[in-house]
Amino acid sequence: MPSHLEKRSIRYLIYGLMGVTVVILGVLAYYNWILSVIGLALVAFPFYLLIMLDYKQRKETEDYISTLSYRVKKVGEEALMEMPIGIMLINDDYIIEWTNPFLASCFHEDTLVGRSLYDAADSLIPIIKQEIETEIITIHDRKFRVIHKREERLLYFFDVTEQTEIEKMYHDERTVIAIIFLDNYDELTQGMDDQTRSNLNSLVTSILNKWANENGVFLKRVSSERFIAIFNESILHSLEKGKFGVLDEVREATSKQNVALTLSIGVGTGVSSLPELGSLAQSSLDLALGRGGDQVAIKQTNGKVKFFGGKTNPVEKRTRVRARVISHALKELVTESDKVIVMGHKSPDMDAIGSAIGIQKVANMNQRKGYIVVDSAELDTGVRRLMEEIKNHEALRDSIITPDQALEMATDDTLLVIVDTHKPSFVIDERLVKRIDKVVVIDHHRRGEEFVENPLLVYMEPYASSTAELVTEMLEYQPKRGKIDMLEATALLAGIIVDTKSFTLRTGARTFDAASYLRGQGADTVLVQKFLKEDINTYVRRAKLIETVDFYHDGIAIARGNEDAIHDQVLIAQAADTLLTMDGVGASFVISKRSQDMIGISARSLGDVNVQIIMEMLDGGGHLTNAATQLANITINEAEERLKAAIDEYLEGRTKK
Secondary structure, three states: OOOHHHHHHHHHHHHHHHHHHHHHHHHHHHHOHHHHHHHHHHHHHHHHHHHHHHHHHHHHHHHHHHHHHHHHHHHHHHHHHHOOOEEEEEOOOOEEEEEOHHHHHHOOOOOOOOOEHHHHOOOHHHHHHOOOOEEEEEEOOEEEEEEEEOOOOEEEEEEOHHHHHHHHHHHHOOEEEEEEEEOOHHHHHOOOOHHHHHHHHHHHHHHHHHHHHHHOOEEEEEEOOEEEEEEEHHHHHHHHHOOOOHHHHHHHHHHOOOOOOOEEEEEEOOOOOHHHHHHHHHHHHHHHHHOOOOEEEEEOOOOOEEEEEOOOOOOOOOOHHHHHHHHHHHHHHHHOOOEEEEEOEOOOOHHHHHHHHHHHHHHHHOOOEEEEEOOHHHOOHHHHHHHHHHOOOHHHHOOEEOHHHHHHHOOOOOEEEEEOOOOHHHEOOHHHHHHOOEEEEEEOOOOOOOOOOOOOEEEEOOOOOOHHHHHHHHHOOOOOOOOOOHHHHHHHHHHHHHHOOOOOOOOOHHHHHHHHHHHHOOOOHHHHHHHHOOOHHHHHHHHHHHOOOEEEEOOEEEEEOOOOOEOOHHHHHHHHHHHHOOOOOOEEEEEEEEEOOEEEEEEEEOOOOOHHHHHHOOOOEEOOOEEEEEEEOOOHHHHHHHHHHHHHHHHHHHHOO
16 A cells, blocks of 8 residues: 555656646647647546545545644643652752642642642652652652652652562562571580480470471571571561570570570571572671670671670680690791791780780791781880880890881791781781781681681680780690790780789689799799889879769760860770779770770670670670770760660660560
């Protein structure tokens, strides 16, 4: 069938032929006008019909176009007014100028025109002010994806309630794998008779089965000390809200039987691959055990880790076998290296310096040169006194180097030993961690989320009082090529004394064994006291901090410095320690400026309050009884509010069953 263009071309062709015919008839009329009139009459009739047909077609086309324009306009109006998409026009003062009926019905009102967004939908204000292009908001229990057209001051609303519900259902139904481990089962049951062991197994199994049935968890015991649990993300969220109360149940139930049995749980979540979930669960369990057990670690695919529990002081369960194995492994690494560089954390304390001196001695015992990295600009008074004493000790004096010197002498065969911390961001110079591939970590703090990447050897014992205690035990198994001299033994003993507050906190039987060994090597307790003496100005500054103390909850004391006063971390920590010695104080927190844009918080506890968990909520860490954090670009008032919120959350978790 010919197209409209083809019809028009044919019509013009006919018009042309008729025109030619008329010209021919005109010429014919010159010779025979009668014949010309007859011919003209014959041509005029079809010409008339053709004109009428053309007119009719034009009229039909105009009518069609007119009808189409009307229909398009009508469809546009109906789409604007009837389609299930909300449309809103606003002015610069956030007043609603117009909405379509669908959007008004979403607000359960007849009209929104003339109302302020602050009154009608204040959740839209941040979207407009921050020029966010798209965002999902809630309007009367319905979810809408809002598209913001800034230039036109126009907002589109797409109902995505069903979509978000399906997404939530998908996330809630994703599989979660957890590995439950009885922390000290082997040690506790080693000397039990069969009936006592059976009763303990029945007690723990019944508690876990009850917990699993109540929460919809599939639980299977796979060994004497290990269970596998499978559930979904929805159940995991419920367990998180309950702060994994099963930890408290097991601990309390077994303690009534005079058995200190605790649980550690590693959880894998966030991925659909079952092998990867299992790997995450095992990695989480390793992290929980590395932090002392009696807690839950939830490791997610983005690297973030959540911790629950850890409310009790870890029970000492190190063995001399492990210390000997680690010592021999360290010996092998030292002998395979050309030199050993030892580095502690920033603003090193006696424990960091003492344990570094111990590792330097390990290097010398294995006929390797050891160097200790020290930043002289970040030393407290006690460590400065030790450094002054080291100036008279030729071997140690020549081993003290700066971070820049360490970088210059580092080679591919150099061994880096990090002591008293395991976080790269906390070491004296993070460049050394990136420069040296062979790294050993020795620490007594509970393992945190941040950790040195791919270390050759890790010796982390949160049950130990100090890193100096761990290093002292390793020294006992090193070759006896060189005796530990008085100053080296004194530095190690000073580290133990400082971290145990003169053997009053976190002190186990092994702590006294290590102190006894050092005393036998010539450690001078009088020299330790000389190192730890403080001057009058420091005492006065600390007293001014302490006099601001206020009790937030029963037994929880909070002191704070002035906005214009800057104190070093050691002074803040000493103030927290002093507060803890006061009557009625079970936990102490001291807040003070450390620099113009940094707030430091030191936390101490007698053990009933786990200050490590509270500090971890503020991106810090430490021990159950000794922890700290740093907060950047906030005021002391803001830091205090954040601290109180963390304390409230912690206490809520303790009371919730």
